[in-house]
Amino acid sequence: xxxxxxxxxxxxxxxxxxxxxxxxxxxxxxxxxxxxxxxxxxxxxxxxxxxxxxxxxxxxxxxxxxxxxxxxxxxxxxxxxxxxxxxxxxxxxxxxxxxxxxxxxxxxxxxxxxxxxxxxxxxxxxxxxxxxxxxxxxxxxxxxxxxxxxxxxxxxxxxxxxxxxxxxxxxxxxxxxxxxxxxxxxxxxxxxxxxxxxxxxxxxxxxxxxxxxxxxxxxxxxxxxxxxxxxxxxxxxxxxxxxxxxxxxxxxxxxxxxxxxxxxxxxx
Amino acid sequence: xxxxxxxxxxxxxxxxxxxxxxxxxxxxxxxxxxxxxxxxxxxxxxxxxxxxxxxxxxxxxxxxxxxxxxxxxxxxxxxxxxxxxxxxxxxxxxxxxxxxxxxxxxxxxxxxxxxxxxxxxxxxxxxxxxxxxxxxxxxxxxxxxxxxxxxxxxxxxxxxxxxxxxxxxxxxxxxxxxxxxxxxxxxxxxxxxxxxxxxxxxxxxxxxxxxxxxxxxxxxxxxxxxxxxxxxxxxxxxxxxxxxxxxxxxxxxxxxxxxxxxxxxxxxxxxxxxxxxxx
Numbered sequence: 001x002x003x004x005x006x007x008x009x010x011x012x013x014x015x016x017x018x019x020x021x022x023x024x025x026x027x028x029x030x031x032x033x034x035x036x037x038x039x040x041x042x043x044x045x046x047x048x049x050x051x052x053x054x055x056x057x058x059x060x061x062x063x064x065x066x067x068x069x070x071x072x073x074x075x076x077x078x079x080x081x082x083x084x085x086x087x088x089x090x091x092x093x094x095x096x097x098x099x100x101x102x103x104x105x106x107x108x109x110x111x112x113x114x115x116x117x118x119x120x121x122x123x124x125x126x127x128x129x130x131x132x133x134x135x136x137x138x139x140x141x142x143x144x145x146x147x148x149x150x151x152x153x154x155x156x157x158x159x160x161x162x163x164x165x166x167x168x169x170x171x172x173x174x175x176x177x178x179x180x181x182x183x184x185x186x187x188x189x190x191x192x193x194x195x196x197x198x199x200x201x202x203x204x205x206x207x208x209x210x211x212x213x214x215x216x217x218x219x220x221x222x223x224x225x226x227x228x229x230x231x232x233x234x235x236x237x238x239x240x241x242x243x244x245x246x247x248x249x250x251x252x253x254x255x256x257x258x259x260x261x262x263x264x265x266x267x268x
Numbered sequence: 269x270x271x272x273x274x275x276x277x278x279x280x281x282x283x284x285x286x287x288x289x290x291x292x293x294x295x296x297x298x299x300x301x302x303x304x305x306x307x308x309x310x311x312x313x314x315x316x317x318x319x320x321x322x323x324x325x326x327x328x329x330x331x332x333x334x335x336x337x338x339x340x341x342x343x344x345x346x347x348x349x350x351x352x353x354x355x356x357x358x359x360x361x362x363x364x365x366x367x368x369x370x371x372x373x374x375x376x377x378x379x380x381x382x383x384x385x386x387x388x389x390x391x392x393x394x395x396x397x398x399x400x401x402x403x404x405x406x407x408x409x410x411x412x413x414x415x416x417x418x419x420x421x422x423x424x425x426x427x428x429x430x431x432x433x434x435x436x437x438x439x440x441x442x443x444x445x446x447x448x449x450x451x452x453x454x455x456x457x458x459x460x461x462x463x464x465x466x467x468x469x470x471x472x473x474x475x476x477x478x479x480x481x482x483x484x485x486x487x488x489x490x491x492x493x494x495x496x497x498x499x500x501x502x503x504x505x506x507x508x509x510x511x512x513x514x515x516x517x518x519x520x521x522x523x524x525x526x527x528x529x530x531x532x533x534x535x536x537x538x539x540x541x542x543x544x545x546x547x
Contacts (some may be wrong), residue, residue: 066420104414105417107414123422166421
């Protein structure tokens with residue numbers, strides 16, 4: 001236990017939050033992830049892009065351990081997450097929050113109950129403490145007035161806010177966003193982008209964003225990892241990536257319809 | 269541009285459509301499907317038993333499930349029990365009258381209700397009302413990533429979603445079965461004594477003479493097993509649903525069909541075991 005504490009203390013200063021090493025994943029004869037290796041930077045917005053079918057969502061499912069990789073390591077704060085089971089797996093998983101593309105809010109619960117759910121499950125906080133924490137998160141994200149509403153009564157952007165509030169209510173270190181801007185109008189896309197940046201700035205979390213919305217990606221990313229049919233083709237700062245566009249990355253940027261000049265202007 | 273070229277060439281090289289499974293493959297798959305389904309159910313049953321005894325114990329979730337499965341089914345179970353008893357009384361009285369034995373109607377109604385009709389019809393009603401709703405709810409949660417969301421929040425979905433529903437089924441279906449029996453006997457009593465002219469004292473006397481506590485107990489044992497079966501099958505179909513709204517619809521359909529088959533098949537097996545004959 002003492003060793004763990006020391007490890008965590010030293011890991012907090014490590015700029016690498018998650019290190020993926022040679023991740024392989026197959027479904028039957030389909031080899032989807034072919035040895036993915038890259039680092040997730042602590043306290044930064046790490047975006048994973050790539051064409052449809054390149055394995056982004058599969059990679060996301062391995063990172064949060066919805067599925068176990070066939071081989072490889074996912075080292076979170078010095079612990080190989082890929083090899084964990086049972087309570088150890090759950091303990092590390094509590095460091096992560098996930099915002100699904102569909103928001104995945106519980107229909108049977110109100111906004112307040114959705115956000116309070118992880119606290120009720122994993123802490124011994126009193127009802128008053130839970131209310132204070134939940135309302136703090138809801139107010140910070142600008143949805144305090146919607147606490148009694150059901151998810152179905154909210155717009156897509158508001159649902160994402162509730163999902164973010166739920167993912168960080170346990171004082172999570174890492175938030176994973178699965179295609180957070182898909183299906184939203186341009187103004188809501190910008191709102192969601194701002195939300196990701198605000199969440200990172202306010203709560204100091206590491207963000208992992210799966211996306212193929214190039215305009216949005218270059219606005220929020222500190223690091224872009226380009227996944228190309230199961231392999232990591234490039235992983236760099238957006239400005240560096242734009243300077244060295246070639247092959248699939250060039251094709252991907254051109255096909256997005258957003259000019260390279262605009263992307264350069266949008267880069268953080 | 270250069271990267272897209274190999275993909276186009278690949279498509280051009282592979283014009284052949286993949287061949288579907290042949291007759292024997294499909295025949296073998298059809299034969300193995302029930303065994304595979306039983307395997308999945310067994311796996312879910314063992315996981316449910318494992319997680320049922322592990323903390324945390326969620327009393328509120330269990331109460332909500334008991335309310336939904338038990339309290340929510342009172343009306344439909346009571347109503348079907350009333351009509352089932354009434355028509356059973358009518359048919360038996362008419363049949364027995366042909367050889368002047370209509371005084372035995374109460375005895376046979378009581379026996380049939382407590383041993384067979386009560387548990388079987390109660391389970392079928394719970395399957396139709398609560399089972400299908402459970403499948404739809406869990407199926408919707410599956411296809412909208414809500415079950416995955418539970419996993420990412422380090423909450424075991426079997427423990428949170430399946431365990432309370434199966435326990436609620438085990439506890440509530442026997443209670444509903446008792447209700448079905450009482451209302452059913454009342455329906456038969458009313459038809460036989462008020463409409464067909466059978467003496468009320470004889471109707472109840474013959475019932476008390478033939479029906480004993482072991483008969484009621486036999487029905488409750490069946491109801492308990494059916495309660496577990498109905499909820500387990502409903503959870504299994506919803507929990508592993510896939511294919512969007514259409515997939516959830518198909519899962520709900522399978523839930524009702526599989527439950528009906530399971531209830532009737534198990535009914536024979538349990539009866540044979542309890543009677544010690546027929547196996």
